[in-house]
Amino acid sequence: MRDVSIIGTGMMRFGKHLDKGLVELAWPVVKEAIAEAGVEKEDIGIAFCGTVGSAGIMAGQSILKTLGMTGIPIANVEGACSSSGIAVRLAWMAIRAGECDVALAIGADKMNRTGPRHAPDHGEDWDMAYGLAMHGLYAMRARRYMNDYGITEEQLSSVSVKAHKLGAKNEFAHIQKEVTLEEVMTSRMIADPLRLWHCCPVSDGAAAVVLAADDVAKKVCDKPVKIVASVQHSGKYMTGFRDMTMPEVTQRTAKEIYEKAGLGPEDLDLVEFHDAFTINELMYADAIGLSKPGEGVRLLEEGESTVGGRIPINPSGGLLSRGHPIGPTGAAQIVEVTRQLQGRGGARQVEGAKVGLTHVTGGGVSGLDHGACTMHVLAV
Amino acid sequence: MSDVEIPPLSDQPYLIDDPEDDRPRLQGCECADCGKRVFPPVAVCPECLGENMEPLPLSREGLLYSYTAFEQGARWVGGPYIAAYIDMPEGVRIFTHIDVDDPGRLTCDMPVILRVTEPVVNADGREVLKFKFAP
Ligand SMILES: [Zn+2]
DSSP states (O other): OOOEEEEEEEEOOOBOOTTSOHHHHHHHHHHHHHHHHTOOGGGOOEEEEEOOOBTBSOHHHHHHHHTTOOSSOEEEEOBTBTHHHHHHHHHHHHHHTTSOSEEEEEEEEEHHHHOOOOSOOSSOOHHHHTTOOHHHHHHHHHHHHHHHHTOOHHHHHHHHHHHHHHHTTOTTOSOOSOOOHHHHHTSOEEETTEEGGGBOOBOEEEEEEEEEEHHHHHHHOSSOEEEEEEEEEOOOOOSSOOOTTSOHHHHHHHHHHHHHHTOOGGGOSEEEOOOSBHHHHHHHHHHTTSSOTTOHHHHHHTTTTSTTSSSOBOTTOHHHHHOBOSTTHHHHHHHHHHHHHTTOOGGGOOTTOOEEEEEEEEOOOTTOSOSEEEEEEEEO | OTTOOOOOSOSSOSEEEETTTTEEEEEEEEETTTOOEESSOOSSOTTTOOOOEEEEEOOSEEEEEEEEEESSOOTTTOSOEEEEEEEOTTSOEEEEEBOOSOGGGOOTTOEEEEEEEEEEEOTTSOEEEEEEEEO
16 A cells, blocks of 8 residues: 655644634635645545534535635544544545545634533433533543552642643644643642643644655655554443553554554654643553553653653643644644654754654543544654 | 433433332343443443343442542533542442542542432433432
8 A cells, every 4th residue: 555644734823713713714724734735726635624513514615615625525524632633544544545646634623612522412421411521531530540650749730831831832832831830739620630720721723734645745745754654443342440540542552553653652752642631641651652551750750751851742732732622633733743853843843853653532432441542653 | 511412321220229128229231141231221232232131230339440529510510529430349330429528538449339319400400310429
């Protein structure tokens, strides 16, 4: 099968965009991604739009008609927070399968319109119907993780301090300011032990990625970024006990992507992962194999997980700073890593980065660790 | 999302009066073909796809796997409330609420016991939960 590279990216500042509709938010990032790719809009053979439907159905068609790009197959993809990670993966699959040479993946949502949507709200899901909001799920993970590994509130809070220190340098971040440990530890309680500054903000936004078969990519792009591997899974349904400190879907997806990419966690130069809450950075560092179980906090305390350290985690400031509009989050991570690998990381550039990993989970479903998990290994 | 409809979560009863001692207990189900256990009761076995799911009365006592005190909970439930996962001796994990005045009393792995309470009613006056667990 053919190799596939990313040749164009489009990104905007995530935030509270109450004055704009979804189409208005999204078309500029699509236009930017196509311009950057050096292809004509007519070259796009298929498009996938990751969205949780905050603007109703047919988001992809509505966005693309604004740019005169309909007439091609367009599919709207929902995988909760993983939606546009899946959209990129489907675009990658379409090119590999020979369906077309150039494909587009978009992510777009307005969470300030609907309120966060990340779990089944059809009323048939037990945990959800009885009040398991996502911040509570992560709060329970945090409680158990802190219990099992002796992590303190201060340690948990320092994740937020680090994330916002990096996010302050990211022009696309929803929150572009640093925060002190004291501010984090005295902020309003949301779901014990998670306080306000332990949670990502509720954001609106869009991001886009243009992918091409390698032979096309080499012709049109000076510095294509290769998709070395792409893996997606859903969580296994478990009615019994499961270890909530070691999220199985992330662990399983990571294991498979390392095998497919022919590398290991020690080969990564940077990672953008799903830090919707502070506990995620510790838990996912373990699950992705950057640390031994319970030792994710060491990366933080030894300065290894910040820019300049051995393995920068979320140089963009992550979901905690950049914000989390749900649909576009996966694509935004891929835009960030692509630009980092092209040396376009600006004030947060990871020097000499050659290999990067993105990871985005999605959705709370009773009995599943997560509804979805999507990971990509990118390289130059 | 106050417009969320909450249909019956199970077409079989999950909270029953135990004829033996006249007190309520929770009921899951067990697959007669492969032994898979599920709470709340379901019609089809997620393991072997058999449709011979038999009632499985659960113990009243379980262990508190983890919990959180929601200041700001799910919009359709309101808040504050204490949510938890309870691990039952029968091998199923149940999401529920905890009935306790001081959440500071709670610790992971402590025993908790079923308590049938006044139903938790949401902002729309709808019953969302008929039972809790308590230390
Ligand atoms: Zn069975």
